[in-house]
Amino acid sequence: MKLAADRWLGVFLIGLAAFVAVQALRLEVPFSYDPVGPKAFPLGLAILLAALSLVLVFKPGANGHWPDRALAVKLLAVLGVLLVYALLFTRLGFVATSLLAIVALARIFAASWGKALLTGVLMAMGSYFLFTHGLGISLPNGYWLEGLI
Template sequence: MSRAADRMLGLILMAVAAAYAVSAARLEVPFAYDPLGPKAFPFGLSALLAVLAVVLLVRPAPGGRWPTGMLLLKVVATLAVLALYGMLFSVLGYVLASALAVLALAWLFDAGIGKACMAAIGMSLGSYVLFTYGMDISLPVGTLFGGH
């Protein structure tokens, strides 16, 4: 990528960070289960994204090339998997959606089917246990399975 492309990406990411912060500001929960509330994590992510966008604006990379061929295909496929994950998260629930996303990403980056399945099961169940029991964060069961 050229310096101009890095700066353009920095501006786009700055706009995304601002939109994410506005979205986080509108987040309302009927009860407060912790002192920070549900807005702290999205605000933190938007601040981090804004800082990284500023780095791209101020210090763009000296050179580089866009990915081509198979690498470009993998980058596009990764973005598609992540977009599908976001769309299916509430429908399939956290565990199933996460398992399918990890399975697809592991397979996409050349893990064998056995390793991909083990990673999908381990990461989805492990992170579910961590979030639910370790952090007391409720995750969606999925409307497909009768959840809300």
């Protein structure tokens, strides 16, 4: 029996959920002012991921075929952009890295350069101010800005 693409993805995601759950259970913080602790959020996400992955395994979609070559290349390009984003996040800072990632993602999905740049600037700056001023979360400015600030 040939497994559908959805089922393979479901099995892979269950493995990922198990990995995340094990890593969450290993988190130890010497002190915490939060009664729930740092384990709750990743453990909850792992449980949700496993539950939704089971749906893919036991009830895959009607189309069990792998994506065609063009879509597979786009998906791999998105994965590449996200990996580069993770690697450059602290070096370049949130705004610059987010701007580059959003523009690259928009271009992958055929947005014009003007729309991609406008979307990148608005989303990078808007999310920066939302995180820093609205939620009070500190984001990296990047090593390249240390000499300028």
